Amino acid sequence: MASQAARRGPQSVDEIIQKRKDEEAALAKPKFLSKKDRERIALEKLTKHREAKLQQHQQNGTFYGSTTTNGTSSTNSTPIPSAPRSMQQQRGDYSRNFKGSSRDAAKNPSPPSETENLDPEAKLLRERYMGIAEIRRQKRRRTASDRKFTFDWKTEDDTSSDYNPIYRGEVSASLGLKNTGEAEEKKKRALELQDILRKKKDTDWDSMHWSEKPLDKMKERDWRIFKEDFSVSTKGGSVPNPMRSWEESGLPPEILRAVEEVGYKEPSAIQRAAIPIALSCRDVIGVAETGSGKTASFVLPLLSYIIEMPVLNEVTKSDGPYAIILAPTRELAQQIETETRKFCNRLGFRCVSIVGGHTISEQSFALQEGAEIVIATPGRLVDCIERRVLVLSQCCYVIMDEADRMIDLGFEEQVNKILEALPVTNTKPDNDDAENPRLMSTYLGGKDRYRQTMMYTATMPPAIERIARQYLRRPATVIIGSAGQAVGTVEQRVEFVTTEEKRRRRMGEILNSGEFQAPVIVFVNIKKNCDMVARELNRIGWKAVILHGGKSQDQREAALKQLRDGEADALVATDLAGRGIDVPDVSLVLNFNMAKNIEDYTHRIGRTGRAGKSGIAMTFLSNDDQDTFYDLKQMLSKSALSKVPDELRRHEAAQAKFAARKTMQNIQ
Numbered sequence: 001m002a003s004q005a006a007r008r009g010p011q012s013v014d015e016i017i018q019k020r021k022d023e024e025a026a027l028a029k030p031k032f033l034s035k036k037d038r039e040r041i042a043l044e045k046l047t048k049h050r051e052a053k054l055q056q057h058q059q060n061g062t063f064y065g066s067t068t069t070n071g072t073s074s075t076n077s078t079p080i081p082s083a084p085r086s087m088q089q090q091r092g093d094y095s096r097n098f099k100g101s102s103r104d105a106a107k108n109p110s111p112p113s114e115t116e117n118l119d120p121e122a123k124l125l126r127e128r129y130m131g132i133a134e135i136r137r138q139k140r141r142r143t144a145s146d147r148k149f150t151f152d153w154k155t156e157d158d159t160s161s162d163y164n165p166i167y168r169g170e171v172s173a174s175l176g177l178k179n180t181g182e183a184e185e186k187k188k189r190a191l192e193l194q195d196i197l198r199k200k201k202d203t204d205w206d207s208m209h210w211s212e213k214p215l216d217k218m219k220e221r222d223w224r225i226f227k228e229d230f231s232v233s234t235k236g237g238s239v240p241n242p243m244r245s246w247e248e249s250g251l252p253p254e255i256l257r258a259v260e261e262v263g264y265k266e267p268s269a270i271q272r273a274a275i276p277i278a279l280s281c282r283d284v285i286g287v288a289e290t291g292s293g294k295t296a297s298f299v300l301p302l303l304s305y306i307i308e309m310p311v312l313n314e315v316t317k318s319d320g321p322y323a324i325i326l327a328p329t330r331e332l333a334q335q336i337e338t339e340t341r342k343f344c345n346r347l348g349f350r351c352v353s354i355v356g357g358h359t360i361s362e363q364s365f366a367l368q369e370g371a372e373i374v375i376a377t378p379g380r381l382v383d384c385i386e387r388r389v390l391v392l393s394q395c396c397y398v399i400m401d402e403a404d405r406m407i408d409l410g411f412e413e414q415v416n417k418i419l420e421a422l423p424v425t426n427t428k429p430d431n432d433d434a435e436n437p438r439l440m441s442t443y444l445g446g447k448d449r450y451r452q453t454m455m456y457t458a459t460m461p462p463a464i465e466r467i468a469r470q471y472l473r474r475p476a477t478v479i480i481g482s483a484g485q486a487v488g489t490v491e492q493r494v495e496f497v498t499t500e501e502k503r504r505r506r507m508g509e510i511l512n513s514g515e516f517q518a519p520v521i522v523f524v525n526i527k528k529n530c531d532m533v534a535r536e537l538n539r540i541g542w543k544a545v546i547l548h549g550g551k552s553q554d555q556r557e558a559a560l561k562q563l564r565d566g567e568a569d570a571l572v573a574t575d576l577a578g579r580g581i582d583v584p585d586v587s588l589v590l591n592f593n594m595a596k597n598i599e600d601y602t603h604r605i606g607r608t609g610r611a612g613k614s615g616i617a618m619t620f621l622s623n624d625d626q627d628t629f630y631d632l633k634q635m636l637s638k639s640a641l642s643k644v645p646d647e648l649r650r651h652e653a654a655q656a657k658f659a660a661r662k663t664m665q666n667i668q
């Protein structure tokens, strides 16, 4: 359109008027501005505004540069703040951002209004040069990792040698130092450092957990920790160390392969402790709970023994088995058989069980083929021996599983008969030689080896002790579980005292017998009883303090302090508060009420007999505590210092574990 107009020559007045009208109308219409246009316009406006301001400042003599030491800067037209000014602004910000802190406010008295009073341009400039991000950064809270740079590897994993003093020493020594004396000195120091580091390397083994060490680096202390980790304790002279893994067990490769096939990834505690003992041809007494893997702990060493024996042939198969395993009941014998077969079948050995429920002729038939292992209940085995269905003329490995139950079920006589039927030519000598693995693994007269006997039992009643004395030679005793350690120094006494009235009276008798010195701890099961027992103690002259869940932490602390300081003689506590109480020299723990389970009981009695000192734990029982009787009986019989009273030993509830009894009741 413009080019057309240009070609048409000068415009008429009407045209000019029309053109202006069009232009005005176009201006009045909303006009679309591109982003670029808007930026340009804003920039122009800003420049104009700045120039106007600059002129104004110059006229007033308040240009930034005039406050600096550099007087000439007033000629500088670029409005860039000088360093001191920017620092001032920063401080101003700081004080504003931290105005919550009175200390900062005192240090930076500049009022917050200073920044607010800044004109918009100054604010703009400030934001431009300091940036909003700067202000936010100052606000960010410090975290632990801000304080120190944290590497994501452990210092001991850092194998970089840059900071190793040895290398630093050597570098400076080899830099051709002019003073040879100094070089010598440095070299010497480097060697010393090397020595120190080498020694440190040795001591590093000490600070390592047993699981990280090679076997040959295991020290006495590591074995102690290892045993604690698995609640293993052992008794008897020269007991070999437990095994840390199957690979380190010393079992023959074919047995290890069978273990792997069966799927036992890690040995159980009793297996760790008992297998190395059995493999060193020692007799073993094992004490461990049901379900702890006892069967494999005697079957695996037994199999490694049999592997070394001559293979049974047409002649020798009628000389009887190489090993017998005795169990108290048919069910137990069958359980053992199942477990044993898992390994036997893979190794090509036969095992036969001789239990009630099958006719003698059936069993005679099963034995005809010969078997390396016979699993039997004592009564049935005696039957077979007496009827000459079975001879034991080459039996040299005997295992008695759940020996205490065999005695409880009245099998003592039969067990003795069986043990008497064994050949005597290969019995171990009753002297130190019986502890010597090398001597005990030798062959006697060609094919026989010394007889090895293992006995597993949960308790050690007198009959078991008799059998052990007569048929085991220098046995090593392995105990698994809490009874083995924590409470070894506590003599546990239990009495049936049924009513509360009788308990109060009995408590008075015990405390006033003169046998016990303060401090003592009395455990009750409910808070309410705390007050009652404490009142009774105060009445009989034992100043008592109370500790239960209803007390505040302060009150608990105060009570314990009084007991420790000797201001109080007795503490009356519930289980909740009782855990972890550490008061030295507690001479007596009295369970006014028996704990609801054996774990709590163990914790309670662990308050005495601490730090190697002896202590006594007394417990009042009634039929309300039946659920704990079985465990309690086990616990008492495992403790060398304690006795199981007849009333508990014979109590019906003490014959089987609570859960097992419950199941039986449900079935009936």
Ligand code: ADP
Residues within 6 Å of the ligand: 263, 264, 265, 266, 267, 268, 271, 288, 289, 290, 291, 292, 293, 294, 295, 296, 335, 339
């Ligand atoms: P116990 O005779 O102590 O009551 P058992 O020997 O009968 O216990 O073992 C209990 C169960 O644990 C069995 O089913 C057995 O197969 C399994 N067992 C034993 N040792 C191991 C092991 N090392 N790893 C996994 N399972 C195991």
Ligand code: MG
Residues within 6 Å of the ligand: 291, 294, 295, 401
């Ligand atoms: Mg078993």
